[in-house]
Amino acid sequence: xxxxxxxxxxxxxxxxxxxxxxxxxxxxxxxxxxxxxxxxxxxxxxxxxxxxxxxxxxxxxxxxxxxxxxxxxxxxxxxxxxxxxxxxxxxxxxxxxxxxxxxxxxxxxxxxxxxxxxxxxxxxxxxxxxxxxxxxxxxxxxxxxxxxxxxxxxxxxxxxxxxxxxxxxxxxxxxxxxxxxxxxxxxxxxxxxxxxxxxxxxxxxxxxxxxxxxxxxxxxxxxxxxxxxxxxxxxxxxxxxxxxxxxxxxxxxxxxxxxxxxxxxxxxxxxxxxxxxxxxxxxxxxxx
Amino acid sequence: xxxxxxxxxxxxxxxxxxxxxxxxxxxxxxxxxxxxxxxxxxxxxxxxxxxxxxxxxxxxxxxxxxxxxxxxxxxxxxxxxxxxxxxxxxxxxxxxxxxxxxxxxxxxxxxxxxxxxxxxxxxxxxxxxxxxxxxxxxxxxxxxxxxxxxxxxxxxxxxxxxxx
Numbered sequence: 134x135x136x137x138x139x140x141x142x143x144x145x146x147x148x149x150x151x152x153x154x155x156x157x158x159x160x161x162x163x164x165x166x167x168x169x170x171x172x173x174x175x176x177x178x179x180x181x182x183x184x185x186x187x188x189x190x191x192x193x194x195x196x197x198x199x200x201x202x203x204x205x206x207x208x209x210x211x212x213x214x215x216x217x218x219x220x221x222x223x224x225x226x227x228x229x230x231x232x233x234x235x236x237x238x239x240x241x242x243x244x245x246x247x248x249x250x251x252x253x254x255x256x257x258x259x260x261x262x263x264x265x266x267x268x269x270x271x272x273x274x275x276x277x278x279x280x281x282x283x284x285x286x287x288x289x290x291x292x293x294x295x296x297x298x299x300x301x302x303x304x305x306x307x308x309x310x311x312x313x314x315x316x317x318x319x320x321x322x323x324x325x326x327x328x329x330x331x332x333x334x335x336x337x338x339x340x341x342x343x344x345x346x347x348x349x350x351x352x353x354x355x356x357x358x359x360x361x362x363x364x365x366x367x368x369x370x371x372x373x374x375x376x377x378x379x380x381x382x383x384x385x386x387x388x389x390x391x392x393x394x395x396x397x398x399x400x401x402x403x404x405x406x407x408x409x410x411x412x413x414x415x416x417x418x419x420x421x
Numbered sequence: 422x423x424x425x426x427x428x429x430x431x432x433x434x435x436x437x438x439x440x441x442x443x444x445x446x447x448x449x450x451x452x453x454x455x456x457x458x459x460x461x462x463x464x465x466x467x468x469x470x471x472x473x474x475x476x477x478x479x480x481x482x483x484x485x486x487x488x489x490x491x492x493x494x495x496x497x498x499x500x501x502x503x504x505x506x507x508x509x510x511x512x513x514x515x516x517x518x519x520x521x522x523x524x525x526x527x528x529x530x531x532x533x534x535x536x537x538x539x540x541x542x543x544x545x546x547x548x549x550x551x552x553x554x555x556x557x558x559x560x561x562x563x564x565x566x567x568x569x570x571x572x573x574x575x576x577x578x579x580x581x582x583x584x585x
Contacts, residue, residue: 142566142570143562143566146565146566146569146570147562149569150540150547150565152546152547174573177573177576177577178569178570178573180573180576181568181569181572181573181576182541183444183522183526183537183538183541183542184541185437185440185541185542186440186519189436189439189440189443190436190439191435191436191438191439191454191457194431194432194435197431197435197457197458197461198427198428198431199424199427199428199465200424
């Protein structure tokens with residue numbers, strides 16, 4: 134772009150405004166050197182620049198300032214924060230005892246219900262253990278005080294040296310009783326005439342009821358009289374009487390009167406039906 | 422932009438903005454202060470959109486628009502001279518150079534006056550002025566040329582030449 138007399142004023146304004154590049158400024162300087170009469174006009178353009186009056190200022194700038202975010206929030210929230218602080222202070226200093234009392238009351242209420250716990254043993258299912266928690270309960274010594282202790286008994290139980298006022302309850306374990314084995318039932322034929330012993334074979338049986346004592350197993354063959362266990366022992370008594378088994382009863386009498394060997398009697402008994410009774414209580418009848 | 426950077430912008434640009442507006446509105450102080458307040462209120466409202474480095478240009482852009490609104494409300498023409506040349510000649514009684522320059526500036530249209538002030542007061546480039554005023558660079562060159570030429574002719578008139 135070249136500078137001439139038609140466009141030099143635009144170059145002058147650009148020069149005054151500082152909008153010329155380095156190359157453009159060099160070219161403009163050459164032009165001005167060639168045309169020194171234009172220097173006055175260039176100065177005139179230069180005088181058209183305005184300078185800011187530094188004395189003119191905007192007063193009270195702080196009115197335009199904005200508060201910081203946290204400060205603004207704090208300013209808005211401080212009444213609520215103060216109320217919350219007062220409420221917390223009152224709660225802390227006024228109500229600490231109530232909290233303790235409440236805690237104590239919780240422990241004293243229904244202690245029995247809380248103390249019992251049921252534990253199941255995983256190893257065996259036969260037993261269920263009920264465990265009582267240790268509890269200190271005051272006990273009163275109800276023993277009859279000895280003469281030497283009579284004076285002491287008048288004092289409060291807590292001052293009795295022999296017995297502590299409080300006794301810890303030991304853990305009690307309750308076990309479900311195991312299944313009992315069946316009782317050994319022994320067949321007995323009771324002879325009411327001679328209760329302790331069976332009458333001898335030779336002696337006639339006068340009573341209707343024949344009592345035989347002993348087990349079903351054969352008796353040992355001994356010459357001596359075998360002393361059978363007494364009726365007082367815990368054995369079942371088989372009663373064969375005329376009422377229950379008249380045929381057997383008669384046959385038994387016949388047999389007994391004729392047969393000397395007792396073993397044979399027992400063998401015969403094996404064939405006969407047997408009524409099992411304990412004392413006067415008849416349990417059942419066995420038919421062979 | 423946070424409150425801190427906003428407050429910094431207030432401290433840095435409030436004086437400049439005030440001088441610019443005051444010069445544009447022919448020393449109307451109250452209206453100039455109102456416009457300054459409006460400019461910073463607009464900046465605060467849009468603090469999330471305006472970066473701190475662009476706060477100055479944003480403020481002058483808002484100020485220019487506010488000045489246009491003032492002129493529209495007052496019925497003044499934007500591109501008509503505020504002062505007649507006769508008024509400028511009468512200023513020969515006063516030998517104050519600043520006053521002469523001020524009166525000469527008032528003879529310019531509002532748009533040219535704003536361009537002159539943005540250029541001389543704030544040192545904005547043609548492209549920055551074009552961005553602030555919402556026009557293209559060519560229009561800025563032409564209007565500034567016309568403005569300086571007119572001022573030069575006024576200043577070189579025989580009556581003012583003696584005062585300057």
